[in-house]
Amino acid sequence: MLVNIDLDPKKYALRQARPSLQVARFHSMKNLVSEYYSRVDRGDLDWVLAMFANDAVYTRADSCYEGKNEISEFYRADRKINGRHTINTIMESGNTVAVQGVFKGQGADGSPKNVRFSDFWQFDRNLVSSRNTYLALGSSYVKD
Numbered sequence: 001m002l003v004n005i006d007l008d009p010k011k012y013a014l015r016q017a018r019p020s021l022q023v024a025r026f027h028s029m030k031n032l033v034s035e036y037y038s039r040v041d042r043g044d045l046d047w048v049l050a051m052f053a054n055d056a057v058y059t060r061a062d063s064c065y066e067g068k069n070e071i072s073e074f075y076r077a078d079r080k081i082n083g084r085h086t087i088n089t090i091m092e093s094g095n096t097v098a099v100q101g102v103f104k105g106q107g108a109d110g111s112p113k114n115v116r117f118s119d120f121w122q123f124d125r126n127l128v129s130s131r132n133t134y135l136a137l138g139s140s141y142v143k144d
Contacts, residue, residue: 029123030092033099037085045075053127060133080108085117097121 032051039047049072052058058065058074065071083105091098099119107113116136122129 029097033097033121041084051128053129056128058131061135095123
């Protein structure tokens with residue numbers, strides 16, 4: 001007997017890349033945001049971008065990205081660092097998640113990067129409506 005199994009990767013990738021439907025799976029926005037850092041560190045940008053609403057605003061130190069297209073451009077073209085985030089503190093209150101941590105890695109030229117950060121995430125209907133990132137050394141430090 002021959003069984004035809006549909007393994008279309010597009011269908012399964014879409015399911016994995018829809019964190020807005022996964023807040024319940026992660027049991028809280030705090031856990032979803034925690035998963036974000038693991039995903040961005042692994043370069044899972046489709047999953048990361050699926051967190052953001054179409055009209056989301058991401059303010060990162062002295063830069064501002066308005067709308068999902070600009071946020072996507074930042075992650076896919078402008079963000080040149082690779083490394084690992086370590087979360088020291090994460091708190092959830094209402095529709096806000098606050099994070100303090102450290103990023104350690106390297107820039108595009110291989111130079112070491114070690115910077116403390118604070119992130120404030122706002123959610124609306126289980127999608128990120130705004131994110132504000134504060135970097136201890138400014139945004140230019142992690143662009144190169």
